[in-house]
Amino acid sequence: MTRTAFRRALAPSESIHAAKEAYIGYTVRAAGRLDPEALTTAFEAVCRAYPHLSARVESTGEGAVLTESGARPEIRFADGDPDRPLAGLDLDQSRSLSALNIVRDGDEASACLAIQHSVADAHHATAILEALWSAYTDVVEGVPLDLGRHPYPRSLEDLLAERGIHASAPAVPVAPPPAAPPSSRPDPVVRHVVQLRLTEAETTALVNLGHREKVTINGLVSGAVLLAEAEIRDMPLTDLVHRYSVNLRSRLTPPVGATEGTNVLGGVGFKVTDDLPPDAVAIGRAIGAQLRAGLADGSVQRSILDMFSRPAAAKPWDPKLALAVVSIMNWGVAPPLRTPDGLRLTNLHSASRMRETTALGGYVLTSFGGRVGIDLGWPEGDPSLPQRVDCLRDRLARLTRDL
Incomplete structure (x- = not known):
């Protein structure tokens, strides 16, 4: 046959x-x-x-x-x-x-x-x-x-x-x-990234802060990134749209295995409101609260479906908002990677290549070997990248210093 x-x-x-x-x-x-x-x-x-x-x-x-x-x-x-x-x-x-x-x-x-x-x-x-x-x-x-x-x-x-x-x-x-x-077709845009990687001590300090304040690592880093982006772009914090994806595999019944689906994600948009102080912990807590509410009412699970069925309603994904969007993708904690004697795997980071008419930058959050890494994925030669790295490093240092 x-x-x-x-x-x-x-x-x-x-x-x-x-x-x-x-x-x-x-x-x-x-x-x-x-x-x-x-x-x-x-x-x-x-x-x-x-x-x-x-x-x-x-x-x-x-x-x-x-x-x-x-x-x-x-x-x-x-x-x-x-x-x-x-x-x-x-x-x-x-x-x-x-x-x-x-x-x-x-x-x-x-x-x-x-x-x-x-x-x-x-x-x-x-x-x-x-x-x-x-x-x-x-x-x-x-x-x-x-x-x-x-x-x-x-x-x-x-x-x-x-x-x-x-x-x-x-x-x-x-x-x-x-x-x-x-x-x-537009030419491919390649992003080899610059990674800002915390030390083990800084990562531990961030974890401890999150436990104490009941804020996830993703929330704390997102808050720091939004504050840095508002400073770099010289924009009001409340004008930025934080766009991120949510892994739905464990949030579906029955759950979905890692390789059973292609892109098993929800898409979420978050905006800092006027009543929130410009503080990474407060912003991170608000991001978490909005996410929990969206998962509870099913809107996060339906978000990608709604994006295609009601495109006008999917404001955080609207291309007209591109210049105000801050995209942060969370890869989570990397699984353990086996190696034979004589070889060590010391880090994990992202890269990308895609055809784009408008090439914007974004962030990827990872955790590998007990250390948090934040990838800055901007097109090669972007003049804002060194300042962006320094500004984010400063914001993260404020979170981890003396904790």
Whole structure:
């Protein structure tokens, strides 16, 4: 019997990333001996276990389609600057939706797993990252690989419908835009990031402050970022729109596994009100209160559905507000990553490449090895970046100093 090739249309929550040809890089920094042959074997095994990594996006008259590909995802080893983890990588979603780029400088290296955003959000991708380094360790140690084979992940729309969650209003049918000819597409914008990483002591101080004030790390960092952005942009704090996503996997019944869905997220917009003091703790507490209320009434779970069914109501995502938006994505605490003797993974940070007409900056919050990291993802050469880093460092120091 001949196996039927996989093929399905991308849902709206996925196709918005295909339209930008958006690849996100999940980059670990490595110190020690890295075996190219063993890493190639491990990556190929992971791609067989998770077939969407080897799939491609096809543009049709009906929209973007996820389908199988005859091409193998690229794995590339080169000497260079590990701070540029996407350098030299040829990313093409019509051929493959993932790649692995190793940039070495002596015993230091960056290993960047790049995945097209339409098939994986950060929580999905970090689970694959965990599988990759576990497989690499097994190969080096001579342990047979048995990763099984996982099904293609499902869209947020399907997962929510299966659980009886629907948009607040009927969706408005919108014909998919025709695919732009290659000559009219914007050039890819690459963001190798600058990361502001707290020490273990500073991270502990931030955790202790959060426990004492009953504010999450995400809330405290978000408050500090908003204060820094108001200062940098010379805008009233109340004019900024804080945009962030929420991992819904554990908040659905039944819960969704890390790689069962593509982008299993809710989208939230927050604005500082006039009655809030310009204080990171107070802002963080208000962000948490709004989120809890939105999860309780289901509006966060429905947010992406509502964005497509009632676009005018999704104000925090309105492109006209782009210059006032402060985007902070929270990758959470990275899972433990196994390594063989002689190799240490010392950090995790983001990178990205996407086609954009207007290239704006944003933040990614991570926690790796007991230390909080804040990635500043701005287009290369942005003149505001050094001042932005200094301003945010100062705001975070005010939170962690003498605690």
